[in-house]
Amino acid sequence: MTSSSITRVKLKQIAEKIEKAKRLDGRGLNDYREIKIEQGVIEKAEGSARVLLGKTEVLVGTKVETGAPFPDTPNNGVLTVNAELVPLASPDFEPGPPDENSIELARIVDRGIRESEAIDTEKLCIEPGKRVFVVFVDVYVLNHDGNLIDASALAAVAALMNTKMPNYEVKDDELIIKQGYTPLPIKSHPITVTLGKIKDKLIVDPWLEEEQAIDARLTMAFNNEGNICAIQKGCPGYFTQQQIIEGMKLAQKKAAELRKKLKW
Amino acid sequence: MNEKPEKLINKKGIRLDGRKADELRPVKLEVGILPNADGSAYIEHGKNKILAAAFGPREMHPKHLSRPDRMVLRCRYHMAPFSVGERKSPAPSRREIELSKVIRESLEPSLFLEYYPRTGVDVFIEVLQADGGTRCASITAASLALADAGIPMRDLVVACAAGKVEDKVVLDLFDTEDKVGSADVPVAFMPNLNAVTLLQMDGQLTPDEFEKAVSMAIGGCRKIYELQKEALKTKYMLIEPEEEDEE
Numbered sequence: 001m002t003s004s005s006i007t008r009v010k011l012k013q014i015a016e017k018i019e020k021a022k023r024l025d026g027r028g029l030n031d032y033r034e035i036k037i038e039q040g041v042i043e044k045a046e047g048s049a050r051v052l053l054g055k056t057e058v059l060v061g062t063k064v065e066t067g068a069p070f071p072d073t074p075n076n077g078v079l080t081v082n083a084e085l086v087p088l089a090s091p092d093f094e095p096g097p098p099d100e101n102s103i104e105l106a107r108i109v110d111r112g113i114r115e116s117e118a119i120d121t122e123k124l125c126i127e128p129g130k131r132v133f134v135v136f137v138d139v140y141v142l143n144h145d146g147n148l149i150d151a152s153a154l155a156a157v158a159a160l161m162n163t164k165m166p167n168y169e170v171k172d173d174e175l176i177i178k179q180g181y182t183p184l185p186i187k188s189h190p191i192t193v194t195l196g197k198i199k200d201k202l203i204v205d206p207w208l209e210e211e212q213a214i215d216a217r218l219t220m221a222f223n224n225e226g227n228i229c230a231i232q233k234g235c236p237g238y239f240t241q242q243q244i245i246e247g248m249k250l251a252q253k254k255a256a257e258l259r260k261k262l263k264w
Numbered sequence: 265m266n267e268k269p270e271k272l273i274n275k276k277g278i279r280l281d282g283r284k285a286d287e288l289r290p291v292k293l294e295v296g297i298l299p300n301a302d303g304s305a306y307i308e309h310g311k312n313k314i315l316a317a318a319f320g321p322r323e324m325h326p327k328h329l330s331r332p333d334r335m336v337l338r339c340r341y342h343m344a345p346f347s348v349g350e351r352k353s354p355a356p357s358r359r360e361i362e363l364s365k366v367i368r369e370s371l372e373p374s375l376f377l378e379y380y381p382r383t384g385v386d387v388f389i390e391v392l393q394a395d396g397g398t399r400c401a402s403i404t405a406a407s408l409a410l411a412d413a414g415i416p417m418r419d420l421v422v423a424c425a426a427g428k429v430e431d432k433v434v435l436d437l438f439d440t441e442d443k444v445g446s447a448d449v450p451v452a453f454m455p456n457l458n459a460v461t462l463l464q465m466d467g468q469l470t471p472d473e474f475e476k477a478v479s480m481a482i483g484g485c486r487k488i489y490e491l492q493k494e495a496l497k498t499k500y501m502l503i504e505p506e507e508e509d510e511e
Contacts, residue, residue, distance in 0.1 A: 002414060014348045103358050115466045218463070228474050231449070231465035235370035238459035241482060245475055 006212050014213040025054075025207065030250065034158035035264070037154065039162040047163025047184065051155035051183035052197050055145035057089075060137060060155040063183070064164045065128045066126065066175060067134040075130040077124020079112035080254060083139040083152065102232070108149055108192070109139060110154050112221035116190035118160065123185040126168065131175060133165055133185070146207035149219050149232075153192035157264070161186055187264035190229060192221040193251040197239060202247055204254055218247050222255040224264075272429045272441055279441070281310075282300045288424070288484055293495035295412050303413025305495070307405040309483070310438050311395035316405035318413040320351070320385030335380040339368035341402055342389040363399050369424070370403050370452040370462035376416040385415060396439035397425050403452045403462065408492055420492050421461055423452035424484030426477040427470060435477045435484045449474070451481035455489050 014024055021029055033054030042048040045061035069076060083091040083106035097107070113119065124133040138157065139152045164181035196206035196214035206214055215237030221230040228248065233239065239247065273279050283289070289310030290442040298304035305404035324330035341363045345351050356364075371387065387409060389402045400423035407421040427437045442448050447467025452461055462480075471478060 100361050103361045104365055107362050107481035111466050115468060223317065225470065225472050227468050228465060229468050231463055232367060233366075233460070236369045238373045238454070238461045239463070240458050240459070241460060241478060244460055244463060244478060248471060248474060 011213045020064040029183045030204045037134040047159045050157035053151040056151045057143040058151040058155045059140040060159040063136040064165045069132040074129035077123040078134040081106045081137045089141045115229040116223040118188045120185035120187045146211045188223045190221045191255040193254045194219045295499040302473040303409045305405040305408035309401035312401045313393040315390045316409040321383035334377040336384045339387045339471045346395045348494045351450040366390040374417045374421045396442040396444040402427035419454040419456040422485045428479035449477045473490045
């Protein structure tokens with residue numbers, strides 16, 4: 001993410017610290033900031049979660065509606081992820097249609113959920129080829145303090161775990177919504193880990209100021225079995241082949257740690 | 265999507281289009297084919313047909329986007345409505361916006377942007393026909409277009425994907441393999457700097473398979489890199505040194 005609010009002196013400080021394996025906020029290179037997850041914060045949404053990753057705050061709400069399936073997957077429900085970089089979250093966010101940063105964010109979150117097969121979409125089918133449940137995942141960034149990807153991905157999965165779908169029955173081609181709800185069928189809990197590269201060192205969970213100092217960013221999502229299900233490299237920098245493998249191992253370790261802590 | 269084929273790889277290890285696991289599709293490259301662009305390239309990578317053009321260094325429009333200390337690179341990846349099975353709306357999709365961003369970020373590390381402050385360079389990529397792996401073929405062509413425009417660069421950027429089809433790691437997936445297969449890992453690479461400038465993945469891979477896919481994709485990149493250099497030479501070796509003769 002681009003911003004002009006950081007001085008060159010600060011950038012240099014960040015880089016010099018990291019060369020000595022230290023960070024300005026006192027963390028080790030491989031440490032996450034404190035993570036807080038709160039589920040069910042929006043009553044009108046079918047599911048919701050608020051995640052605090054240090055000072056980064058993301059709210060995700062899910063809505064479940066009925067709609068038509070895609071023609072090539074007539075037996076599967078539909079997942080739609082959207083992200084809003086709300087202007088109140090940062091002086092760098094502007095109102096208006098989603099820019100490339102918010103589209104990229106939404107698509108990374110989407111890929112993690114979709115490719116890990118987190119939602120059992122076959123169970124979202126009402127009538128094959130005609131009617132399925134559509135799950136809308138809306139990522140709302142409330143405070144930008146770096147690493148929106150991990151915070152959003154965590155919040156999205158937490159919100160899906162908290163999502164309920166209406167009970168229904170089909171009578172004479174008509175859909176009747178009944179009383180009560182069933183939980184959304186969840187198969188996997190992907191965990192997304194983002195690394196930054198600075199002075200050839202990898203850091204976990206870069207915060208806002210570090211994000212402006214890093215050369216490149218690497219995001220990896222892991223499923224329950226510890227396999228990789230989505231990757232996105234970002235920022236105009238590069239990784240060597242060795243750094244990618246090193247990063248993959250580090251990210252895998254961090255994902256396993258997080259999974260244990262969250263009991264997902 | 266067409267009928268799902270029974271088997272993507274037969275018993276002999278041959279893929280649907282007759283290739284072996286680590287075999288590239290035929291790649292054809294041409295440089296300097298658009299007269300109005302400062303630099304251009306055309307790539308045929310299997311059935312992918314892609315045009316790339318570079319304009320610049322030139323004044324930035326709108327002006328406020330220019331940077332006092334460097335040139336600004338902009339990229340637009342766009343698919344023609346007729347490039348895929350079902351007509352694609354010409355309006356930029358979310359996928360195209362994301363790809364434009366990652367392609368830009370894959371080319372940026374190769375350029376000496378600080379040489380041309382306050383200017384901009386635009387790269388336009390038009391996918392005329394898509395058959396899987398368009399982002400990679402686009403990067404290969406776009407880097408050639410930038411070289412053809414004479415933008416100073418550290419190295420050419422070349423891209424190629426690897427993936428997993430029926431539990432086997434294979435190189436350079438085409439459309440059907442990409443859709444039916446279980447993973448796709450596009451990689452962009454600068455061979456002289458050992459620098460990976462684009463890395464994405466979707467699907468599911470174990471860490472070992474991922475390692476194998478990355479090195480296989482880089483192997484593919486190295487092969488295409490030779491073709492890229494050849495394509496540049498083909499254009500610039502043909503230009504006869506007229507002025508020198510007259511003197």
